[in-house]
Amino acid sequence: MASVTASVMQRLMRKPRLLRLIFGVLRRFRPILKIRNAVLILRHEDVTEIFERDDDFTLAEVMAPRMACGRFLLGMDRSPQYEAERGLLREVCLPDDLDRVAELAGRFCDQQLDTARAQGRLDLVRDIAEYVPRNIVAEYFGVPGPNQHDMAIWQRKLASLIVDPSPDTSGLKAEAARYAEALNGYLDDLIEERLQQLRGPGKPPDNVLNRLLRLHLTPSREIGKDVVKRNIAGLCVTGTAPVTKAMTLLVYQLLSMPDAREGVRAAARAADVEAVKHFAFEALRFNPLFPIQPRICPHNTVIRANKPGATPIRGGSKIMLATLSAMFDGEAYYLPDRFKPGRAIGGYLHFGHGMHECFGRQIAEAQIPMTVMKLMRLPNLRRASRGKARIRYDGPAVIGLPLEFDPEAPA
Numbered sequence: 001m002a003s004v005t006a007s008v009m010q011r012l013m014r015k016p017r018l019l020r021l022i023f024g025v026l027r028r029f030r031p032i033l034k035i036r037n038a039v040l041i042l043r044h045e046d047v048t049e050i051f052e053r054d055d056d057f058t059l060a061e062v063m064a065p066r067m068a069c070g071r072f073l074l075g076m077d078r079s080p081q082y083e084a085e086r087g088l089l090r091e092v093c094l095p096d097d098l099d100r101v102a103e104l105a106g107r108f109c110d111q112q113l114d115t116a117r118a119q120g121r122l123d124l125v126r127d128i129a130e131y132v133p134r135n136i137v138a139e140y141f142g143v144p145g146p147n148q149h150d151m152a153i154w155q156r157k158l159a160s161l162i163v164d165p166s167p168d169t170s171g172l173k174a175e176a177a178r179y180a181e182a183l184n185g186y187l188d189d190l191i192e193e194r195l196q197q198l199r200g201p202g203k204p205p206d207n208v209l210n211r212l213l214r215l216h217l218t219p220s221r222e223i224g225k226d227v228v229k230r231n232i233a234g235l236c237v238t239g240t241a242p243v244t245k246a247m248t249l250l251v252y253q254l255l256s257m258p259d260a261r262e263g264v265r266a267a268a269r270a271a272d273v274e275a276v277k278h279f280a281f282e283a284l285r286f287n288p289l290f291p292i293q294p295r296i297c298p299h300n301t302v303i304r305a306n307k308p309g310a311t312p313i314r315g316g317s318k319i320m321l322a323t324l325s326a327m328f329d330g331e332a333y334y335l336p337d338r339f340k341p342g343r344a345i346g347g348y349l350h351f352g353h354g355m356h357e358c359f360g361r362q363i364a365e366a367q368i369p370m371t372v373m374k375l376m377r378l379p380n381l382r383r384a385s386r387g388k389a390r391i392r393y394d395g396p397a398v399i400g401l402p403l404e405f406d407p408e409a410p411a
């Protein structure tokens with residue numbers, strides 16, 4: 001029964017148009033919908049209220065068991081440890097790094113496109129959407145993995161456990177435990193090797209792992225190797241799979257909407273990366289990575305207190321924040337059903353909101369538009385099979401989307 005529910009949930013999450021329709025009706029008539037112990041929240045105002053009330057609506061109970069490599073931000077509620085570790089990551093991932101991230105994304109994408117250019121086809125997931133973030137993790141985070149294949153599988157499987165919408169994850173957990181053991185073992189060796197280099201006379205490269213290890217080597221900071229390992233493992237997993245999937249969903253969406261496709265192509269030809277970013281994140285609104293985000297309500301409370309529609313919530317309830325619905329709420333978005341690439345980037349809920357708002361938001365916002373810009377310059381880029389090819393999935397992870405374009409004649 002649990003696996004049937006999981007499979008139905010997974011299929012439903014892949015049908016954004018259908019979800020939008022259902023959510024639109026519910027938002028109008030039952031914007032706070034209780035089904036047994038679960039509460040579905042559909043209005044933008046209520047979704048953001050819950051994101052902001054992080055003592056009354058928590059995440060650790062849902063996410064901590066899904067952090068296979070050890071404790072990490074997403075699996076913690078507000079606490080001194082959470083504040084310390086988010087602060088630590090802010091020290092090693094700096095706003096000044098973002099140009100480098102964008103430059104790396106452009107370089108990795110060009111490398112792949114150079115190979116594909118003469119063939120007139122590529123697989124978006126394998127060749128670009130996995131390759132670019134994985135290589136950013138290798139170069140910028142400083143974690144290349146033992147080889148590209150193993151690293152891709154570890155990242156995909158460990159992230160799948162985090163985002164799988166089904167209540168019963170026992171199968172995925174057992175599988176993820178094996179991959180976590182492999183990644184942690186690899187990181188143990190890598191950390192020792194890097195510590196030797198950092199203690200030596202040379203000048204090791206500047207990357208996030210080496211920055212963390214420099215802090216570990218600073219006695220006054222008291223940052224254990226376990227803290228370094230848990231956090232770099234967390235970044236390796238959260239820093240790749242969401243980018244891969246978001247990139248796949250939004251490119252699919254852009255290629256499926258003729259006006260959006262022509263608009264983004266023009267912006268890409270003009271090398272207007274800022275305009276491409278607006279097209280990309282507006283397309284993601286129509287086909288979002290996380291249509292629903294979970295919370296738990298640990299004690300009795302009220303949503304919309306002192307407002308019309310105030311609703312009591314029982315302690316122990318599972319809360320489902322329908323961010324897809326919130327991003328189509330006419331109270332918060334002007335003409336929500338229209339594709340409008342001029343919307344404020346900060347207004348989207350793709351990266352959550354409040355305390356757990358995506359730590360890697362700017363890193364993602366630096367690499368995705370650059371990659372999409374390069375892609376959209378390919379002549380007549382389209383979904384393969386005369387525009388009908390669909391995204392292939394392995395559980396919640398995307399694993400393929402064949403694309404075609406007009407091949408360039410050799411110079």
Ligand code: HEM
Pocket residue numbers: 059073074075086234235238239240242243246247289290293294349350351352353355356357358359360361363364
């Ligand atoms: C388009 C790509 C991405 C999307 C759509 C995305 C989305 C999200 C969302 C929705 C959350 C909040 C979950 C919640 O509140 O329940 C989140 C959290 C997080 N993301 Fe991302 N993410 C992306 C890329 C990245 C990247 C590149 C990194 C790493 C560099 C990253 C690291 C994290 C971390 C560490 C958290 C936990 C933050 C906390 O709990 O304080 N994400 N992400």
